[in-house]
Amino acid sequence: MNTSIFLDYASTTPVDPAVAKAMMGCLTLDGNFANPASRTHGPGWLAEEAVDIARHQVADLVNADAREIIFTSGATESNNLAIKGALTANSDKGRHIVTLATEHKAVLDVFTAMESQGYEVTQLNTQANGRVDIEQLRSAIREDTALVSVMYVNNETGVIQDIAEIGNLCRQREVIFHTDAAQATGKIAIDLQTLPVDLMSFSAHKTYGPKGIGALFIRRRPRVLVDAQMHGGAHERGFRSGTLPTHQIVGMGKAFELAGEHLAKASEAIANHRNTLWQGIQDLPDIQLNSDSEYSVPHIMNISLGTLDSQRFLPALAPLALSSGSACTSATMTPSHVLTAMGINHDYAHSAIRISFGRFTKASDITTAIEKIREVTLAFTQADLQRQ
Structure with a gap:
């Protein structure tokens, strides 16, 4: 003990008992264990329905359209898919990208990888309070800036960035804006109907859900183009291939539903x-x-x-x-x-x-x-x- x-x-957070119970119902023969992609029989339809319910639960917490939620293996994969996928799909926008030196390594290491592929990276320090200086960010954005990535809530200090102001700046300059919100869900209210964010990464295990499952918000209007980084079956509308883990997705959905309630x-x-x-x-x-x-x-x-x-x-x-x-x-x-x-x-x-x-x-x-x-x-x- x-x-x-x-x-x-x-x-990490412990899995909420109600989440664990929902997940257990998707593992064994007497439960909802089937492959959600099996559309020729009842068990497959039930699993597909469970995934759809979970997708809506995730979307509801952040006030998004469920069609804008793509399941991944966690925030690290979501960050990779968002940043790499957006840059390759929008290669005509330029090869300059901006982030903060206070980002999680799951973002900083992606920027390092893109730098090795010829992208120029601007990494900004923050003010003493941990927030980015908006004027400094404004000056860092150039004509060839393709993407800005700024974490919503910092994982070490808890500092909240002004995502609305950063997003508005990016919209004005026609730059794609990504934010890692792994530490934000369940801590602050998020409304993607009003926030000018193009891509947002989520993690279940930071919000009383299971490890190994996350999601990426990809805005539909205005539409954001993202290239898949994992191929092999065209799951998740082609954005992320791989058999959907029903039990983990159901767990994430339940966890996000509870996060809203609590x-x-x-x-x-x-x-x-x-x-x-x-x-x-x-x-x-x-x-x-x-x-x-x-x-x-x-x-x-x-x-x-x-x-x-x-x-x-x-x-x-x-x-x-x-x-x-x-x-x-x-x-x-x-x-x-x-x-x-x-x-x-x-x-x-x-x-x-x-x-x-x-x-x-x-x-x-x-x-x-x-x-x-x-x-x-x-x-x-x-x-x-x-x-x-």
């Missing part, structure tokens, strides 16, 4: 948890909050603890399950690229820890976290002073 106090919801109440509870935790530790020596509370979701808190090394500090915080940043890069010894792009100095970037809250976080978890963080921080600080 897991006895950890899980405060690493930004890395959004307001869960966000209020999580904001209370975050505020309580910060109030309990904000007087610790050299502590620093690495985000702007005005422009960030309460679900993710990033703090630095002076010159303490988070790689040495985190193991001492057991049973708290925390991270030093993105789970995809937390094994490295280099400071967070997100924090350095925000202008945070090397020592403070090295001491940063990410605390992220979720629907199942309890008040008692926060009490324990305050006690443990205070205890370990003061012990490490005292030990460092004695060595000096």
